[in-house]
Amino acid sequence: MFRFSRRRLLLGASAGILAGVSPALLSSREYSGEMPYRPTPFPEPSHYDPTRRFLTDEERAFLEAAVDRLIPADDWPSASELGVVNFIDSELAGPFGRGAIYYTKPPFMKGTEQQGYQSGEPAKLYRTAIAEIEERVIEKHGARFAELEPEQQDEILTQLEEGEMELGEASATDFFTMLLQNTKEGYFGDPVHGGNRNMESWRMIGFPGARYDYRPYVDWHNKRVVLEPVSVAGFTRFSPEPRED
Amino acid sequence: MARIMPRKDVVIVGLGWTGSIVAQELTEEGLDVVALERGVWRATSEDFAVTNAQDEVRYRYRHELFESLSRQTLTFRNNMNEIALPMRQLGSFLPGTNVGGSGVHWNGQTWRFLPSDFVARSHNEERYGALPEDMTIQDWGVTYDDLEPHFTKFEFLCGIAGKAGNIKGELQPGGNPFEGWRSTEYPTPPMKMVYGPTLFAKASEELGYHPFPGPSANMSQAYTNPLGVSMAPCTYCGFCEKFACGNYSKATAETTILPVLMEKDNFTLRTESMVLRVLTDKQKTRATGVEYITAEGELVEQPADIVILAAYITHNVHLMLVSGIGQPYNPRTGEGLVGKNYAYQTMSGVTLFYDDDTWFNPFVGAGALGMCVDDFNGDNFDHTGLGFIGGGYLAQWQTNGRPIESQPTPEGTPKWGAQYKKAVRENYQHSISIGAHGAQMSYRQNYLDLDPTYRDAYGRPLLRMTFDFTENDYNMSNFLTDRLVDIAKVMNPKSYKVSRREGPYSIVPYQTTHNTGGHIMGASPADSVTNRFNQSWDLPNLFLMGAGNFPQNPGYNPTGTVAALAYHSAQAIREQYLSNPGPLVQA
Numbered sequence: 001m002f003r004f005s006r007r008r009l010l011l012g013a014s015a016g017i018l019a020g021v022s023p024a025l026l027s028s029r030e031y032s033g034e035m036p037y038r039p040t041p042f043p044e045p046s047h048y049d050p051t052r053r054f055l056t057d058e059e060r061a062f063l064e065a066a067v068d069r070l071i072p073a074d075d076w077p078s079a080s081e082l083g084v085v086n087f088i089d090s091e092l093a094g095p096f097g098r099g100a101i102y103y104t105k106p107p108f109m110k111g112t113e114q115q116g117y118q119s120g121e122p123a124k125l126y127r128t129a130i131a132e133i134e135e136r137v138i139e140k141h142g143a144r145f146a147e148l149e150p151e152q153q154d155e156i157l158t159q160l161e162e163g164e165m166e167l168g169e170a171s172a173t174d175f176f177t178m179l180l181q182n183t184k185e186g187y188f189g190d191p192v193h194g195g196n197r198n199m200e201s202w203r204m205i206g207f208p209g210a211r212y213d214y215r216p217y218v219d220w221h222n223k224r225v226v227l228e229p230v231s232v233a234g235f236t237r238f239s240p241e242p243r244e245d
Numbered sequence: 246m247a248r249i250m251p252r253k254d255v256v257i258v259g260l261g262w263t264g265s266i267v268a269q270e271l272t273e274e275g276l277d278v279v280a281l282e283r284g285v286w287r288a289t290s291e292d293f294a295v296t297n298a299q300d301e302v303r304y305r306y307r308h309e310l311f312e313s314l315s316r317q318t319l320t321f322r323n324n325m326n327e328i329a330l331p332m333r334q335l336g337s338f339l340p341g342t343n344v345g346g347s348g349v350h351w352n353g354q355t356w357r358f359l360p361s362d363f364v365a366r367s368h369n370e371e372r373y374g375a376l377p378e379d380m381t382i383q384d385w386g387v388t389y390d391d392l393e394p395h396f397t398k399f400e401f402l403c404g405i406a407g408k409a410g411n412i413k414g415e416l417q418p419g420g421n422p423f424e425g426w427r428s429t430e431y432p433t434p435p436m437k438m439v440y441g442p443t444l445f446a447k448a449s450e451e452l453g454y455h456p457f458p459g460p461s462a463n464m465s466q467a468y469t470n471p472l473g474v475s476m477a478p479c480t481y482c483g484f485c486e487k488f489a490c491g492n493y494s495k496a497t498a499e500t501t502i503l504p505v506l507m508e509k510d511n512f513t514l515r516t517e518s519m520v521l522r523v524l525t526d527k528q529k530t531r532a533t534g535v536e537y538i539t540a541e542g543e544l545v546e547q548p549a550d551i552v553i554l555a556a557y558i559t560h561n562v563h564l565m566l567v568s569g570i571g572q573p574y575n576p577r578t579g580e581g582l583v584g585k586n587y588a589y590q591t592m593s594g595v596t597l598f599y600d601d602d603t604w605f606n607p608f609v610g611a612g613a614l615g616m617c618v619d620d621f622n623g624d625n626f627d628h629t630g631l632g633f634i635g636g637g638y639l640a641q642w643q644t645n646g647r648p649i650e651s652q653p654t655p656e657g658t659p660k661w662g663a664q665y666k667k668a669v670r671e672n673y674q675h676s677i678s679i680g681a682h683g684a685q686m687s688y689r690q691n692y693l694d695l696d697p698t699y700r701d702a703y704g705r706p707l708l709r710m711t712f713d714f715t716e717n718d719y720n721m722s723n724f725l726t727d728r729l730v731d732i733a734k735v736m737n738p739k740s741y742k743v744s745r746r747e748g749p750y751s752i753v754p755y756q757t758t759h760n761t762g763g764h765i766m767g768a769s770p771a772d773s774v775t776n777r778f779n780q781s782w783d784l785p786n787l788f789l790m791g792a793g794n795f796p797q798n799p800g801y802n803p804t805g806t807v808a809a810l811a812y813h814s815a816q817a818i819r820e821q822y823l824s825n826p827g828p829l830v831q832a
Contacts, residue, residue, distance in 0.1 A: 028517035028539040029286065035507045036286050070661040076670070096307060103314040103333045105699065111330040114323055114751040118330055154662065161660075180661055181306075188648040189302040205673040207608055207648045210299035212491060213480040214609040221440040224604040224674070232300050 047233075048086065048194030054093035054123055058144075060085055062130050065146035067183045069153045076204045077197075079187050087186030087195035088126075097123030110171070119174040129175035132167035133160070192233050202229040247536055247544040253279045253513075256535055256549035258520045258564065261346020262804065263790035263811040264555035265498035265506060266399075269472075270815035271551075272512045274823065279547060281518040281537050283316075284343030287489070288499055295491035299484045301649045310350045310489060311335055312342040312557075316519070317701040319559055319708040321752045324690065325576065329709045331699050337751070338758040339487065340557040344516065345498045347557060347758055348804070352486040352612030352644060353462030353495050355405045356801035357396045357809070359623040360389035360425045365686075365797060368624060369634045376634070379689040380717065381586055382797040386768040386777035386830075387813065389425045395812035396805060397428050400460075403496030404468030404476055406613075407431035407460035421457045423619040436465045436479070441605050441677040442616035445641035448735035454618045459640060460805075461613030462496040472505045483645040485612025495612065518545070521703055523552055523568040525784060532570075532787040538703065550826075551786050551818070555811075558793035562693050562763035563708040571774055571783055574692050576711075582774050584693035586762035587710065588798040591637070591683030591718045593726045593746045596653045597738035599675045607646030607674065615642030621728055622800045623684070633720035637683035637800030639729055646673070653678065656742045679732060681725035683746070684800035685761075686717050693763045713750045722746035759803050761795040766810075769832065776830040778817040779810055785828045788814055 055063065067079035067088075079085075091097060099121035111118050119125045137145050137156065145153060159165040160176040167175070186195030188202075190210060196202065202209050209229035217225045254276040257264045268278050287293075303309055312335075320329035341347035361368045363385045370376060409430045410420025417430075435458035438446075446456035463479040470476070479494040493500050506512055517540035524533045524546065534548035554561045565571055565583045572581035599605075617640040619625060628634055645651055653676040654668040696709035726745050733741045767773025770782035779794050781787040790811050792803045799806075817829050 028515055028541070030513060030515050031286065031507060032513040033508065033510045035504050036288070038286060038288075038291055071666050072663050074663060074666065076666075100315060101308050101311075101313045101335075103318040103331045105331070107698070109328065109330055112323070112327065114749050114753070115321055115330045116332065116336055116751070116753040117334045119333075157661075183661075184649055184652075185302050185306055188652075189306075190300050192300070193302045202648060204670055205648060207646060207673070210296070211608075212295040212299065212482040214482060214606075215478070215480055217606060217609050218437045218439055218481055220604075220606060220609075221443065222604055225606045225609065232297055234296065 047192045048090050050086070050090075052090050052093040054097055055089045055126075058134070059127070059130050060089065061144070061146045062134060063088060065153060066157065066179065067186075069150060069157055070180055070183045071187050077200050079183050081197070082187055082200055083195045083197045084183055084186035087189070087193055088182050090194045091182065092123040092126055097121065117174050117177070119171050122178060125170060125175055125178065129167050129170040129172070132170055133165070136165065191231050199229040199231060247546040249546045249548065252548040252550070253277050254549065255279070255551045255553060256281065256547050257553045257555050258535060259283070259346060259554070259556035259560070260344050260498070260514060261341065261555065261557075262348040262498055262808055264346070264553070265502045266808060266811040267553055267555060267790060267815045268512055269502050269506050270812065270819060272506065272509050274819045275511065277511050279513045279515065279549070281520050281535065281547065282344050282514060282516045283519040285516050286514075287343045287345055287349065289489070289491065289493055293489035293491045295482075298488055298491035299482060301647050304350075304489075305487045305647070305650060308335060308339075310341055310343065310487070311339045315702065317560075317703075317707070319710050320696040320699050321710045321712070323711075323713040323749050325711055329696055329711070331707065332752055336753045337756050338760055339755065340559070340758060344503070344514070348497045349489045349499065350487050351462070351495075351497070351804060352642075352802075354613040354642070354802040355400065355403065355460045355462045355805045357425055358389070358799045358801055358806050359423070359625070361624045362799040363388050363392075365634075372624065373628060373634065377717070381687050381689050383765075383767055383772055385796055386766055386773065387810070391777070392806070392809045392813055393426070393428060395809035395816070398812050399805060399808040401432050402470050402472070402501050403462045404432050404464055404470055405460050405462055405496070406433040406436050406465035408435050408458055410457060419457060421617070421619050422455050423622065423625045431460065433465050433468055436461050436463060436611060436614045438616065439606065439609055439614065439643050441643045442614070442641045444677075444736050445679055445732065446616040448732050449618045449639070451735055452731060454620045456616045456618050459613050459615045459617045459642065461611070463611040463613050464494045464496075470501055472502065474501055474504050476500055479611050481609050481611050481614065483608045483610035483647065486644060519703070520556075520564065521567075521705065523554070523564055523570060523787065525568070525570065529570065529783065532784050551788065553788045553790065555790040558760050558763055558791050559693070559708055559710075561789055561791060561793045565764060565774070566695050566708070567705050570781070570787070573694055576690055576692050579689065582765070582772070584763050586687035586765045586796055587691050587693045587712060588685040588687045588761045588795070589712065589750070590757045590759040590798060591685050591714065591722045591746050592680065592756050593683065593722050593729070594678050594680040594744045595726070595729045595733045596676055596678045596742045596744070597733055597736055598653070598655050598672055598740045598742070599738050601671070601675060603675050605643070605674060605677055607643065607651060607677075610643045610645045612644050613642070614644065615640050621725055631720065631724060633717045633724065635684035635686055635717070635721050635800060637681045637721070637725050639679065639681050639725065639732065641677060641679045643677070648673070655740055679729050681722065681729055682800055682802070683718070683722050683725055685798045686715070687762055687797040688715050691715075714746065719746060757802075759792065759798065761792040761798040761803065764789050764793040765796040766794040767796060776828070778829045779814040780817075780822075780829050782828070782832060786826065788818070790814065
């Protein structure tokens with residue numbers, strides 16, 4: 001009995017959606033009488049899409065310089081070398097940039113440090129903040145941020161971090177906090193999202209990636225476990241873009 | 246005009262841990278139960294595959310399992326003199342959404358509160374005299390002995406891995422000697438320990454403390470629960486808290502109850518059904534049902550004989566306030582009860598850094614893999630002259646080595662730049678953290694009410710949280726942190742970094758998803774929203790589940806007690822309420 005009525009419910013629901021009116025019986029979804037199996041992942045997992053771009057060339061140049069001060073090159077690659085700007089660009093062009101998971105209703109007010117982020121959509125914050133910073137940098141140095149010496153760049157980033165640079169409508173601390181966080185996400189996150197090219201940062205620290213079974217190593221007390229990293233995409237050497245070597 | 250659905254015996258708001266427990270119990274009684282879940286259906290096989298679950302960007306930082314603030318959030322301020330502003334990003338706590346609720350992404354640290362925790366006011370007053378005037382803690386109206394069978398039932402549902410310390414009054418070697426009595430041993434043996442917890446246990450033992458394996462809802466072995474649902478051994482993948490388990494190895498509603506519940510003809514689940522308010526009769530003597538909105542934007546009314554709120558605590562309290570049930574708490578007069586005694590958890594820790602030839606393999610982890618010490622929890626030690634009551638457990642958990650989130654760096658390391666990068670590289674495999682999971686006493690000035698300015702996506706006022714740590718918290722936390730430092734020194738690291746509980750509460754950094762109070766339970770309608778069975782004093786056919794019932798927050802993770810209260814309440818509905826619907830406790 002329940003199987004029949006359940007099917008009818010679902011049919012009713014989809015017919016309603018097709019007709020563009022309220023479903024005849026039930027909107028949303030109803031389940032009863034059996035363990036549901038719904039083999040379509042919902043929502044689709046986010047991943048890097050090189051065609052999904054938000055930033056202008058000027059903004060990318062700013063970010064390339066900025067993220068390479070946050071995580072500079074040494075024996076291991078810098079942030080931009082691992083694709084962090086691509087990661088940020090793709091994220092800003094997607095639901096994250098639109099603030100899909102944030103509360104973005106006005107009124108916007110400056111709060112205490114403890115009240116946290118009080119800006120709107122991240123993509124808008126990046127755009128406004130970068131424009132404001134470049135304006136001030138050009139005024140003071142007669143050059144764009146990317147053209148400055150590393151020490152000058154560090155000084156500007158420190159001013160942003162400490163809220164010592166006025167950015168008009170934008171909050172310097174909100175922007176800096178988000179930029180630093182997104183940089184770490186792109187550098188240390190799974191390469192399916194566009195950063196951490198070839199899992200270099202994981203190799204740098206010794207993280208084996210998206211493995212799911214470490215039972216053989218639980219009793220390796222004070223004994224190093226060395227495993228080649230693996231991405232959720234399943235490859236041990238995975239790059240979202242062709243390597244240029 | 247809302248569409249009116251056929252009446253049900255029971256409507257449950259939210260299908261997380263407590264909603265699933267109560268639904269399972271009440272459908273066993275033959276009742277026709279509908280659960281309304283704001284999120285979607287989620288299950289291990291389709292949504293949490295082992296090849297996909299370990300994605301830090303997707304789950305931890307894009308919040309795939311957490312509630313979306315675009316629909317509903319709360320506003321926050323530290324005190325009544327400030328203007329509360331919206332929590333625009335999740336931070337300090339991470340409530341879940343979708344079927345399974347926050348239980349999907351918990352760590353699985355499954356505690357019982359101490360017997361004295363349930364009588365916190367009378368116990369502490371008797372031992373230490375009068376408490377500070379603004380400290381509004383109280384007894385729960387329910388005792389540890391009342392809840393013991395329900396703790397046991399939940400632990401067997403989940404197959405909790407652990408070692409008993411007290412079976413029917415007999416102390417057991419290797420277990421926690423301070424715990425309340427247990428009717429029986431844990432259903433499964435403790436997790437196998439990695440290196441870090443063994444160092445912590447050895448050092449605490451040297452100091453005369455009593456280390457024991459943390460009680461774990463990650464499976465130490467394959468387990469089939471009393472409902473016939475099976476779980477698989479934990480593989481120590483290090484993606485528990487903030488993630489779903491892809492391996493059926495963490496006890497959640499999905500892996501313990503839903504395979505049985507969903508098969509029942511007298512249970513119906515409606516997803517993407519967001520409950521907007523509880524409906525009552527005009528005189529506010531009983532709940533008549535709930536009103537919800539579907540994904541398509543249709544308003545629907547679900548009448549029911551029994552209404553059960555099983556949403557996250559902030560949402561339970563919000564529903565009470567927007568539905569005009571009970572009197573909102575006013576901190577200035579002390580009158581009103583809904584929103585009173587909001588409390589949280591007081592966390593602190595010490596990170597230990599070792600030489601390059603000491604290897605911890607931090608990625609080999611599990612949510613509840615660790616060794617603990619309970620010598621400084623609750624009233625397990627003499628507080629005379631200390632300037633606080635309460636305490637917390639100390640532990641070394643090896644939960645994860647997730648590279649974005651876990652970047653331990655020594656004292657004085659910058660947050661970015663060349664030195665930061667070098668410090669992350671040099672310390673990732675050679676450091677561990679020990680922590681104090683501190684209690685929090687409730688105070689007059691910490692509370693929840695409705696915000697005067699900001700609204701949610703449905704036009705309702707947001708919940709407003711007014712909260713800060715208190716002197717009791719700081720004193721207690723400093724004491725616990727000093728004990729951690731004692732242990733850290735014996736553990737003999739190269740250096741260590743102390744993270745004390747300092748400064749005002751901030752809603753930004755993650756602390757715990759252990760928010761409590763707001764619809765507190767108690768012995769009398771004069772001081773509580775629900776009675777000892779979590780039944781509303783005002784509307785006897787309204788029951789409230791979850792940590793909102795806690796009058797204050799003891800020094801443990803809450804889920805074990807949340808679940809025990811749900812079983813306790815469900816049993817009272819089955820055995821007493823159904824034959825005689827009305828107040829289960831006479832006011």
